[in-house]
């Protein structure tokens with residue numbers, strides 16, 4: 679998207695520390711992106727306060743008021759599209775999205791997941807990595823497809839697991855890496871360097887490896 683500021687809409691359900699990292703990284707006058715709006719399915723999400731503090735538009739759409747997933751997702755799409763996003767960023771949005779939603783934002787929908795995908799899709803990823811005795815854990819940014827936590831990988835950060843780690847200490851270190859790789863991936867997209875090709879994610883026109891761009895700390 680060279681020359682044009684990339685308008686990013688963020689969806690979240692909770693604390694929003696990844697939103698904060700995105701806001702912080704998009705502050706400069708020369709930033710290729712701006713967070714145009716933050717939408718939550720929970721009115722009490724702390725991420726909404728972070729957005730308000732940064733002067734960003736917010737909206738709440740509670741899923742409890744809808745008959746089913748399709749109806750909620752249709753209303754959510756209408757709300758999102760009202761902000762004219764170039765990119766939609768899932769940052770701890772605790773909803774499974776319908777196929778229609780995912781297809782509508784194909785190639786402009788990113789997610790972050792706290793594991794080295796394809797390992798540990800779903801919940802409790804840190805505990806599962808510890809129980810498996812993994813020596814490495816981490817986080818992944820990927821394009822969203824209809825397979826849950828399964829779309830083409832963009833970037834992964836690898837975090838070594840210490841013998842003394844608990845799920846909490848590991849989660850903290852993984853979170854720090856999330857705050858590095860999500861702004862990086864979003865910036866690549868905003869600069870027009872990252873896109874979803876027919877066979878996977880492309881960076882600067884070149885296919886990324888199946889693991890995405892790998893960062894080791």
Ligand code: GRF
Nearest residue numbers: 693694695696770790791792
């Ligand atoms: C992160 O662990 C992210 O990987 C997952 O949801 C969590 C959101 O954390 N998808 P925060 O709300 O950004 O602090």
